[in-house]
Amino acid sequence: MNFDLxxxxxxxxxxxxxxxxxxxxxxxxGVRFHDYMDAIEDAVPADSIDFIAESSLSLLAEPHVKRxxxxxxxxxxxxxxxxxxxxxxxxxxxxxxxxxxxxxxEQVNMILEYIPYIQTNFVLxxxxxEGPEPFELTKRFVDLSPGxxxxxxxxxxxxxxxxxxxxxxxxxxCCRILFRC
Amino acid sequence: MSNLFRSRGAVTALGGPHARxxxxxxxxxxxxxLGFTNRSVIGDVLADCxxxxxxxxRIAASRQPEELPGTEERWKFIEPTLRKAPVIKIVPMIGSxxxxxxxxxxxxxxxxxxx
Numbered sequence: 001m002n003f004d005l006x007x008x009x010x011x012x013x014x015x016x017x018x019x020x021x022x023x024x025x026x027x028x029x030g031v032r033f034h035d036y037m038d039a040i041e042d043a044v045p046a047d048s049i050d051f052i053a054e055s056s057l058s059l060l061a062e063p064h065v066k067r068x069x070x071x072x073x074x075x076x077x078x079x080x081x082x083x084x085x086x087x088x089x090x091x092x093x094x095x096x097x098x099x100x101x102x103x104x105x106e107q108v109n110m111i112l113e114y115i116p117y118i119q120t121n122f123v124l125x126x127x128x129x130e131g132p133e134p135f136e137l138t139k140r141f142v143d144l145s146p147g148x149x150x151x152x153x154x155x156x157x158x159x160x161x162x163x164x165x166x167x168x169x170x171x172x173x174c175c176r177i178l179f180r181c
Numbered sequence: 182m183s184n185l186f187r188s189r190g191a192v193t194a195l196g197g198p199h200a201r202x203x204x205x206x207x208x209x210x211x212x213x214x215l216g217f218t219n220r221s222v223i224g225d226v227l228a229d230c231x232x233x234x235x236x237x238x239r240i241a242a243s244r245q246p247e248e249l250p251g252t253e254e255r256w257k258f259i260e261p262t263l264r265k266a267p268v269i270k271i272v273p274m275i276g277s278x279x280x281x282x283x284x285x286x287x288x289x290x291x292x293x294x295x296x
Contacts, residue, residue: 159202
């Protein structure tokens with residue numbers, strides 16, 4: 001998107017609301033982190049707008065989170081997805097199970113020092129999650145990071161939207177998140 | 182909804198997730214089913230603007246639009262929507278488009294593939 005337009009829009013919002021709240025609808029806010037932060041910092045005074053965004057834990061290292069606090073971020077919604085998979089998204093690599101819980105908790109608690117609201121998103125029903133252990137690990141996660149709000153997403157079909165990633169012809173079982181519960 | 186409006190003479194179009202994920206299904210109920218949509222696609226629909234039944238027409242741009250109308254341009258729609266929000270009024274903005282669907286839960290290989 002056009003950064004000049006983004007800046008104009010943020011300035012415009014301050015003419016309409018004293019202290020607006022902006023929800024970023026990017027699939028993953030901050031992929032071009034410094035470009036966005038530069039644009040926001042250039043457009044409006046620090047902390048004059050409250051921002052909320054969905055972003056990956058892999059982008060939420062402490063220097064980034066500090067900068068987000070400074071510009072006015074009040075809520076962040078990272079995807080953990082599973083305690084047994086998708087480690088790239090949560091910057092936990094090959095860690096699994098309780099080891100991943102501890103690692104994520106450390107990061108989530110760090111984020112909470114800067115940003116007051118964090119909703120941690122999980123996907124319900126992945127093949128890698130079986131039996132009661134995923135839920136037991138989430139309970140441990142809540143114990144260790146009581147400030148976080150876990151949200152479970154149900155699966156629905158992606159259909160043709162994910163066709164570029166299909167590897168098996170004739171199948172229609174691509175899935176994605178539909179509901180947050 | 183589409184049936185209701187079509188029964189009253191309207192021509193209907195559907196875009197968004199269902200149109201992109203399941204266009205064959207959407208074609209049963211809408212005259213136009215839109216995938217990636219840009220000004221050119223909207224122009225084509227408005228120029229034609231005719232009933233297509235029983236199977237609707239699928240139209241799509243080759244990629245996501247590179248720019249969308251900004252908040253100021255959309256304010257006439259955003260403001261009345263915010264007025265309806267009882268307490269927390271969140272202005273929607275977007276800086277980037279195009280989820281690549283590369284997470285394993287969105288791609289077919291690591292998910293349940295047997296049918």
